[in-house]
Amino acid sequence: WNRRHLYRHSRKVPGPHGLPLLGNLFDFTGTPSEIYDKTTKYFETYPNLAKVWFGPKLVYGVSKPEYLEKIFSSLTSFDKEESYRKFGGAFLGDGLLTASLPTWKRHRKIILPIFNQKVLNSFVEIFAKHFQFLNDEMEKHVGREFDLYELLTRCTLDITCETIMGVEVGTQKGELFLFKWLDRILEITYLRQYSIWYHFDFMFKWTQLHKENLRLIGELNRFTEELINKKRVQVSTGCTPNRKSLLDLLLESSAEKLTTDEIKDEMQTFIIAASDTTAVTACFILVMLGMHPQIQNRVLEETNLILGPDGRLEYQDIPRFEYTSRVIKETVRLFPPGPYVARHIEADLPLEENLVLPKGASVLLGLIHVQRSTEFWKDPLKFDPDRFLPKEVEKIYPHSYVPFASGPRTCVGKKYALMSLTTMVATVVRKFKIGTEYKSVDEIKLKTNMVIRPQTGFKVWLELRK
Template identity: 40%
Template sequence: MKEIARKILNESKLNKSVLTTLVFIFIFTLIVWYLQYHWKRRRLYAFAAKRNGPFTFPFIGNALYFAGSTDDNLSNVMKIIDGYESPVRVWLGQKLFFVIWKPQQLETIMNSPHALAKDEVYKHAEDIGGTGLFTAPVPKWKRHRKIIMPTFNQKILNGFVEIFSEKSKILVEQLQRVAGKGTFDVFDYLSRCTLDIICETAMGASINAQTTDSDYLKWISKAMEIMFTKMLVVWYHYDFIFNLTPLAKEYADVAHKVHTFTGTIVKKRKIEYQKDLKERPEASLEEGSNIAKTFLENLLDLSEKGANFTDEEIREEVDTFMLAGSDTSATASSFAFIMFGMFPEIQEKVYEEVICVLGPDRPVQCTDLGKFEYLERVIKETMRLFPVGPIVARAITEDIQLDNSRIPAGSSVALIIKKLHIDPEIWPNPTKFDPDRFLPEEVAKRHPYSYLPFSGGPRNCAGIKYAMMNMKALIATVVRKYRFFTEYKKVEDIKLKVDLMLKPVDGYKIAIELRE
């Protein structure tokens, strides 16, 4: 028995010794990894030390600024950079950002070939939008952008104005439900209208989102909601954590439904296109024979003429166009209607211009849009104060020299369009709503990168003209029939938040009355 006990004791000591050795090896390996990790990043630390920024905590950096409600995320960004010179150093965990808002610096960054890549936070949009123009890696983006841009030429866009006008007239009818009945959130009505418009112009599909309980609208809304949540909740950035949540299953389900809907239309239109191609001479983008064609039909044309898009690539570009084009136009138009309610004299000047151009009943035509000069200035001033994309994030692949510092490879930049648009050095009395800031002689006084509602540089929004034409037609159609009012008394009363797009925390609160 003593011999057995001695063996057990010896084995226990041996096991304890082995365990101690393994623990020591693990701790040593961890320390070595930790030191190597930081040694490889020493250059980032050196550059970060040269720029001012808020106090940084170990490991988490400045992440505590974003630990509260998402309603506070934009104000927290403004607080972080307030009092510092651009660029400001900010750490989000172990990720280094340089926050930038000065025009000359924005111009350098946005035009640099070393800042074309989107920051990795945008990868969370790929589940729903794939790798279309918005999220595509640089090589794919360069190829697709060059091929796709002809589909946004003026002749093709002019063919969409009839759709803009038709869907806006349905919006006027739908708004009768709430006319004279007090305050409501106008965004729901506008988002349904712009979704109808985008479905018609992108795919040639009628989903009747304004007049029916559209499943597609529900899928898009839920997908966007989950996508924003995934972007904003830091621990959801890790797929192994996000996939443990009920949101992951729901996100996969709505993404599948959206992709199936779009993919089915792509296949159907492709069959129709190939059949039609056999029965007619090949059309050319330059000849204007495709003016009334949808975005999808033009992509099929391009693919036939050498672009060689796969069905999945076409579907991803259509999905991107759908997602980027509907809520953005609805958001900007909703803010414009709030401004109408806040500034009745500006609203009446817009109304008078629209009546002068259109008369009381004639639908908007493409030749009318260029005549809405004051309306255009109102839209631009609205998007100055309320830029739909208030923050743009880019990854830096090689060092970029700015006027006062160097941005190192391996870091990212956060380009704060909202801060740029209210910089008092550029915009005197910046919170004053003044459409005449966009008179030609005033625009000429400012740096070209002082105003970036559609981003800037080669990776700016491809649909700038489309968006402006859409908003002009919609607003002109609606303001001709309704007067707008709002509970907001001044611009500063509108508390804002960001979940990819800029939104008012308390909603787009307006009231309307029919004009006599």
């Protein structure tokens, strides 16, 4: 019955022809670049709403803002698509990203009040310290073209570990154990994602990759659990640090307690959700500044005006970075680090009078497509931070700008990300003039691993400012 139900509803929606039984299973295979290109073509050929069949699985591609709003706000489409758990479940467990409704509700109710503005303000010093170190590392590359990505991922991993778990892992200083585990775990995750044969548990289970993955996740779990246990002792003996991480605060909180296992899942979820998204966004911002020297000058002027040439950035300064904040917003419009979000439809979800997303289907929400659509954005591939001037923001078509998703499952780290990225920009532009060979946004061909990135890397060159 279920398959007939899916089939009946899917007929009303356009989509590419598929093979009998297999459907479009082989239409979206290839390297991360090829898959990104194919998915983009699919969203462009079938704007608003389209369908594909992956064997018995019905997947809708959605990019119409009104539909995005319905899907983001409905409890019927609240649960994540099964691939989140299949590929990420082993290290994300029941953390916010993957949790289903009852667990999610309980965890989010405990975490949100703790992750408040006062706590975020206390993180700014940590952001500034690590971005300062980043500047020193970047200085070693002055005068020649290089790829920003590794320096930024090391830096954001240090920041995330210190703010979220209260531990200095020293990745920027060359302590690479955690960096290597996470890097390889994520690599195996997307190697698995991109090979159809590895989607089948019974096939993947026999591979060397699976064994390696289990070993690495075991190491990661042990690391996080030991840390939680150490922190528990600190809390029970009253020897807690002055500046609290999310982990310290969770353990100290008098609200309902999470178990060690639950906290471990949340810590690993936060590390994964925070570090790579912030790193690639930071890289894209610097590439955009390199591509647009006048915008870079305006950012520098703003920074000098607020901080003076040598002043230290403090949390009170952050709201004054109005132009920089527009640069960040425009960057995540063009390059949302998570370009797609996938959900599972739990019960029939009406989109319009004669249009229903049937129970059992999956939806892939094309955030990047709506954010680059000519229908909602004038000259969409032009990098123009002034789209986010207060008087222009009012004109943005509702739900055509959703880099942090929206509705109850919206990103919990949005403010954290904006504060950390502002600190990064202010630190880097004061020291370096940034340049890049990329001439236009259109020229930056993208691929997705876990997050998007350019097919040919984040290539920039730096010059020391006088």
